[in-house]
Amino acid sequence: MEGHFSCCGIILPKQEAESTDEVHSIWVETIDDEYSITMQHPMNKEHYISFIAYVTSDSVEIMKLYPEQDISSRFRKKGHGFLYAYCNRHGLFRKNI
Ligand SMILES: [Fe+2]
Numbered sequence: 001m002e003g004h005f006s007c008c009g010i011i012l013p014k015q016e017a018e019s020t021d022e023v024h025s026i027w028v029e030t031i032d033d034e035y036s037i038t039m040q041h042p043m044n045k046e047h048y049i050s051f052i053a054y055v056t057s058d059s060v061e062i063m064k065l066y067p068e069q070d071i072s073s074r075f076r077k078k079g080h081g082f083l084y085a086y087c088n089r090h091g092l093f094r095k096n097i
Helices: none
Strands: 004-006 011-012 028-030 034-038 049-055 060-064 073-074 082-087 090-097
Touching: 034 049, 060 073
Parallel strands: none
Antiparallel strands: 004 011, 028 034, 034 073, 049 060, 049 082, 082 090
16 A cells, blocks of 8 residues: 555554644754753643654654653754654644754
8 A cells, every 4th residue: 555554464554744733832942052842732641742853864863751751852953954743642743943
C-alpha cells in the first residue's frame, strides 16, 4: 500500500506532522546559545507529550518526556531546523525554528 509503512505485519498509517495549534503550541526562548522549549499541554497518564525533537539538516536531538513531568527542554542552537512534539492522543506537531 503506497504511502503506508508496515511493521510486524501491521499496516501503519502515514504519520505527517501538523502545524502547532493552540493546545499544542511550542514556546521557544533563546537563552545564550540554547533554545529553551516549553509547552502548556496536559501531562497526565491519558494525555501527554511523549517527546520533543530538534531536527536540523544534519542532526536530531530527542528529549523523552513522561506523564506528570513538566514540559521543559533545552537544546543547544544549531541553526535553522524544526521542533517536533508528539502528543499520544493527537499525533505529531511541528514548528519552524
Ligand atoms: Fe494533545
